[in-house]
Amino acid sequence: MADPATQLSQWDFRRFARSDLTPMLQQYVEVKAQHPHCLLLYRMGDFYETFLADAEIVSRELEIVLTGRQAGDKIGRIPMAGIPHHALERYCAQLIEKGYAVVICDQVESPEQAKERARQAKVARRSKSDGDAPLLPLLLEDGEQIDWEGAESVLVRRAVTRVLTPGTVLEDQLLVGRRNNYLAALVQAGECWGLAFADISTGEFQVTQLESAEALVQELLRLQPAEVLLSGDAPDPLVLLRPGEASSERPECLPSQFCYTLRPRRYFELDEARRLLMETFGVRSLEGFGCENLPLAVRAAGGLVQHLLETQRGVSIPLEGIRTYTLSQYLILDHQTRRNLELTQTVRDGAQYGSLLWALDRTRTVMGGRALRRWLLQPLLDTRAIGRRQDSVAELYDEGLLRERLQRILESVYDLERLAGRCGSGTANARDLVALGESLLKLPALAEAVAASTSPYLKALQSIPVELERLGEKLRRTLVDTPPLILTEGGLIRAGVHPELEGMRGQLIEDRDWLVDLEARERARTGIQTLKVGFNKAFGYYLSISRGKAEKAPPEYLRKQTLTNEERYITPELKERETRILNAQQQTNQLEYDIFNILRQEAGRHVSALRQVARRVAALDALAGLAEVAVYHDYCRPVLGEGREVHIEAGRHPVIEQAIPAGFFVPNDARMGAEAEPDLIILTGPNMSGKSSFIRQVALIQLLAQVGAFVPARGAVLGVADRIFTRVGAVDDLATGQSTFMVEMTETANILNHATPRSLVLLDEIGRGTATFDGLAIAWAVAEYLASHIRCRTIFATHYHELNELASVVSGVANYQVTVQELADRIVFLHRVTPGGADRSYGIEVGRLAGLPPSVVARARTVLAQVEQHSQIAVGLRDSNGSASESAAG
Ligand SMILES: Nc1ncnc2c1ncn2[C@@H]1O[C@H](COP(=O)(O)OP(=O)(O)OP(=O)(O)O)[C@@H](O)[C@H]1O
Ligand SMILES: [Mg+2]
Numbered sequence: 001m002a003d004p005a006t007q008l009s010q011w012d013f014r015r016f017a018r019s020d021l022t023p024m025l026q027q028y029v030e031v032k033a034q035h036p037h038c039l040l041l042y043r044m045g046d047f048y049e050t051f052l053a054d055a056e057i058v059s060r061e062l063e064i065v066l067t068g069r070q071a072g073d074k075i076g077r078i079p080m081a082g083i084p085h086h087a088l089e090r091y092c093a094q095l096i097e098k099g100y101a102v103v104i105c106d107q108v109e110s111p112e113q114a115k116e117r118a119r120q121a122k123v124a125r126r127s128k129s130d131g132d133a134p135l136l137p138l139l140l141e142d143g144e145q146i147d148w149e150g151a152e153s154v155l156v157r158r159a160v161t162r163v164l165t166p167g168t169v170l171e172d173q174l175l176v177g178r179r180n181n182y183l184a185a186l187v188q189a190g191e192c193w194g195l196a197f198a199d200i201s202t203g204e205f206q207v208t209q210l211e212s213a214e215a216l217v218q219e220l221l222r223l224q225p226a227e228v229l230l231s232g233d234a235p236d237p238l239v240l241l242r243p244g245e246a247s248s249e250r251p252e253c254l255p256s257q258f259c260y261t262l263r264p265r266r267y268f269e270l271d272e273a274r275r276l277l278m279e280t281f282g283v284r285s286l287e288g289f290g291c292e293n294l295p296l297a298v299r300a301a302g303g304l305v306q307h308l309l310e311t312q313r314g315v316s317i318p319l320e321g322i323r324t325y326t327l328s329q330y331l332i333l334d335h336q337t338r339r340n341l342e343l344t345q346t347v348r349d350g351a352q353y354g355s356l357l358w359a360l361d362r363t364r365t366v367m368g369g370r371a372l373r374r375w376l377l378q379p380l381l382d383t384r385a386i387g388r389r390q391d392s393v394a395e396l397y398d399e400g401l402l403r404e405r406l407q408r409i410l411e412s413v414y415d416l417e418r419l420a421g422r423c424g425s426g427t428a429n430a431r432d433l434v435a436l437g438e439s440l441l442k443l444p445a446l447a448e449a450v451a452a453s454t455s456p457y458l459k460a461l462q463s464i465p466v467e468l469e470r471l472g473e474k475l476r477r478t479l480v481d482t483p484p485l486i487l488t489e490g491g492l493i494r495a496g497v498h499p500e501l502e503g504m505r506g507q508l509i510e511d512r513d514w515l516v517d518l519e520a521r522e523r524a525r526t527g528i529q530t531l532k533v534g535f536n537k538a539f540g541y542y543l544s545i546s547r548g549k550a551e552k553a554p555p556e557y558l559r560k561q562t563l564t565n566e567e568r569y570i571t572p573e574l575k576e577r578e579t580r581i582l583n584a585q586q587q588t589n590q591l592e593y594d595i596f597n598i599l600r601q602e603a604g605r606h607v608s609a610l611r612q613v614a615r616r617v618a619a620l621d622a623l624a625g626l627a628e629v630a631v632y633h634d635y636c637r638p639v640l641g642e643g644r645e646v647h648i649e650a651g652r653h654p655v656i657e658q659a660i661p662a663g664f665f666v667p668n669d670a671r672m673g674a675e676a677e678p679d680l681i682i683l684t685g686p687n688m689s690g691k692s693s694f695i696r697q698v699a700l701i702q703l704l705a706q707v708g709a710f711v712p713a714r715g716a717v718l719g720v721a722d723r724i725f726t727r728v729g730a731v732d733d734l735a736t737g738q739s740t741f742m743v744e745m746t747e748t749a750n751i752l753n754h755a756t757p758r759s760l761v762l763l764d765e766i767g768r769g770t771a772t773f774d775g776l777a778i779a780w781a782v783a784e785y786l787a788s789h790i791r792c793r794t795i796f797a798t799h800y801h802e803l804n805e806l807a808s809v810v811s812g813v814a815n816y817q818v819t820v821q822e823l824a825d826r827i828v829f830l831h832r833v834t835p836g837g838a839d840r841s842y843g844i845e846v847g848r849l850a851g852l853p854p855s856v857v858a859r860a861r862t863v864l865a866q867v868e869q870h871s872q873i874a875v876g877l878r879d880s881n882g883s884a885s886e887s888a889a890g
Contacts, residue, residue: 011052011079020074025051027155031105035163037240038101041092043158047082048104055079061098062091089173092164096174096226099242099259101165107156114156163311165240166259167227170201170315170427177415178369180204184225185304186216187268187296188251194296196304196322197223202370202417203320203424203611207289207297208327213253215327221335222377225258229307232262263303270295273302280305281321290324297324318424320611331379331706332723336747340726340764341699342655343376356700359655360709362628364410367417367614368621375622379706381720383640389623389708390637392457396627397637397710403624405449410621413439416614424607428600430483430492436603436610437475440468443613446620457623460616465609471602478599490589492596501595504588511581515541518574528552534568541578542568626709633657635710638701643719644758645674646698646793650714653697654704657712666690666831670698673719673793678814680787680794682803683833685818686842688849690831691797692728694818695762698795699724702760719758721793725751726762741769748782752790761786761794768799776800787813804837 041048059066059081068077167183187194422428557569650667767775815837
């Protein structure tokens with residue numbers, strides 16, 4: 001077997017004998033050994049330094065200079081790269097974004113404290129050994145030696161203060177406001193999986209069990225977790241696989257685009273997981289959470305909480321209880337469908353601009369934005385739940401003034417959800433508390449505005465817990481308007497709120513005034529007009545007299561420093577005041593910090609109530625935004641029922657409509673699924689006529705209806721769908737390493753295997769990615785199977801005009817076309833969907849519009865005339881109809 005040491009990179013810390021390293025690097029390596037897979041940021045003075053392999057990574061990823069440092073006589077120079085301490089959060093954000101985990105090791109005592117510690121150790125030892133110990137140089141850091149009586153070799157103490165992994169960050173700067181940051185944990189047992197996920201910044205914690213790897217992957221793709229925990233037997237704890245990294249530790253079925261952290265198997269054992277969860281949430285059984293009988297879910301949840309315990313370092317775990325859910329509670333959208341429908345980002349460039357979320361997001365708060373995003377990705381099935389949202393949108397739609405009033409208030413509400421989380425975990429800073437206070441003080445106005453409201457989501461805000469109002473008042477009363485970010489340097493607490501603090505501040509002012517007046521007093525007393533009071537770092541306050549007048553200095557002046565043309569003195573009185581000022585300053589700072597801490601703890605005790613209100617406010621914000629869009633773009637309230645119909649009158653595509661000039665979008669009807677109406681529509685029409693737009697528009701209207709939103713149509717009656725599938729032929733998916741056509745067929749197979757009569761299936765040019773006749777044959781067979789076997793509602797957009805023949809072969813199939821007007825020299829796109837099949841694609845016409853050279857266009861016309869032959873396909877299939885439907889049924 002290969003020597004493991006040889007597999008380590010050149011600068012892996014494990015390659016070096018500790019004894020060869022300088023004392024400071026020994027300390028560094030000790031910490032590193034406990035977190036081998038994290039980047040270790042090691043505080044030295046004003047910098048966080050990285051060494052060895054970490055330094056190479058950090059300098060590459062952050063584009064900062066790679067320098068070097070002596071590591072000991074034997075080893076010589078090793079790589080080093082440092083970031084200034086004040087830029088820590090910004091750089092950490094970049095590293096986390098790239099999928100690294102970061103450990104922060106801080107100095108937990110000052111160099112002075114280290115010196116003092118060493119001195120005392122020395123004294124203690126000396127009293128034991130009768131004072132013969134040799135004098136040693138004081139070694140503060142590598143290379144820095146100070147001769148000092150009784151000195152001892154000593155290093156500043158350091159400790160790990162934070163472990164940041166992509167899924168466990170709480171800091172505002174490391175989070176995206178309008179998106180949840182999920183940490184997921186997985187447990188596998190045969191085909192089945194347990195999934196737990198949490199957003200520790202908002203307290204959301206959910207678990208479920210899934211029956212196949214495929215379903216699991218779909219959930220992961222919906223959640224887009226920042227980090228996924230897996231149990232593994234890897235020798236190192238906390239192995240981190242960055243996105244795209246190859247590893248045999250990750251089961252093959254899991255997508256490589258996420259960041260995975262391997263955790264020891266024992267963290268996922270049932271008994272341990274159950275014990276930990278009950279302890280964390282202070283309950284005696286998991287029954288109340290609904291997961292008592294879901295062992296895989298419980299194990300995943302346990303592993304997740306265990307990971308939090310380890311990374312959060314004394315910060316309490318800010319999770320609300322566990323919510324158990326099943327996939328069947330929601331409209332199922334697979335990843336391809338979410339992608340094709342461009343729910344949160346466009347296919348072309350991944351931007352939010354141009355997506356459904358972009359068209360609908362009029363939220364005023366980031367938590368409202370997060371809620372809307374979650375809703376769009378997880379529409380509902382329960383008509384009552386949908387109705388509750390619709391009722392609220394309707395009220396906000398009808399009551400325009402109320403909506404505007406609410407939205408104005410919401411504009412000045414901060415991210416209550418995450419602020420609550422940071423109070424709960426004790427990581428909030430003073431600005432967080434000010435923002436929390438300001439937001440809480442807006443709540444009474446919200447409550448007043450909705451006092452007469454009748455719809456569920458508005459009524460939920462009619463009463464605000466009085467303790468939250470009081471908390472808001474207290475925060476505003478206590479904290480200054482814009483406190484500093486640093487909590488230990490004073491300036492946090494308003495004047496007049498704390499008697500003891502007032503007394504100390506009064507004394508401080510008095511002492512400072514004494515100093516200010518000193519100059520005038522001493523000038524008068526000594527008669528030296530050039531006398532000044534100054535301050536420097538080396539010896540604090542001093543009195544300065546110009547050289548010429550120096551002999552007039554009074555005897556109690558003690559000379560401290562002689563410069564070319566001035567003498568500097570101190571007096572015992574001056575020093576006494578100075579000490580008093582410095583001490584008092586420290587004490588007031590400490591007292592302010594203490595007051596702040598008590599306040600933060602008090603806020604932390606309200607975390608549940610805060611979160612509940614935050615969720616209600618977020619939902620109201622999302623609904624008000626939906627109502628606003630509905631008003632400005634003339635949406636209607638869809639009627640949802642248990643039937644199967646899709647009846648859309650004058651429907652529009654919500655995104656295209658907003659992207660083109662007002663009034664230019666041509667509305668279209670859709671009718672299918674009911675008695676005497678088709679289940680399957682074959683949609684033909686020229687290129688550029690609007691086929692793809694139409695089928696997406698139908699899908700989006702169905703989806704929006706199940707979100708509880710109003711829809712872009714004059715009227716809509718829709719049966720609740722259990723799944724929406726959309727497939728677009730021939731999209732390249734290079735990332736998965738599959739060919740275009742293979743992807744297309746895999747996805748089509750997935751639909752045929754999963755669609756039910758309640759599903760809505762939108763197919764866009766399936767079969768396009770292969771030879772014409774193969775493609776046509778597959779398209780035909782797929783359409784036939786959907787119409788005669790599954791009987792789901794389907795719209796199939798295609799250029800295979802031969803598919804129009806299907807209507808005469810299979811019942812429940814109808815042909816529609818998107819029309820164009822043919823003028824003498826060009827065609828006009830009418831974008832109107834009408835019954836009947838198109839027989840021409842005008843593809844050459846589109847090529848001409850796109851700027852193909854005229855000779856090519858002319859030649860193409862000639863070729864077309866030659867190859868255009870009437871297809872005999874339908875005739876043949878009509879003859880073999882019996883056998884076709886037999887095989888479909890089998
Ligand atoms: N109902 C409509 N009203 C106004 N413009 C529309 C409408 N439908 C589509 N369009 C415009 O026409 C363009 C082309 O539409 P779309 O991509 O849906 O055509 P298509 O029939 O699928 O074409 P192809 O066969 O080439 O895929 C869209 O980008 C859109 O701007
Ligand atoms: Mg198209």
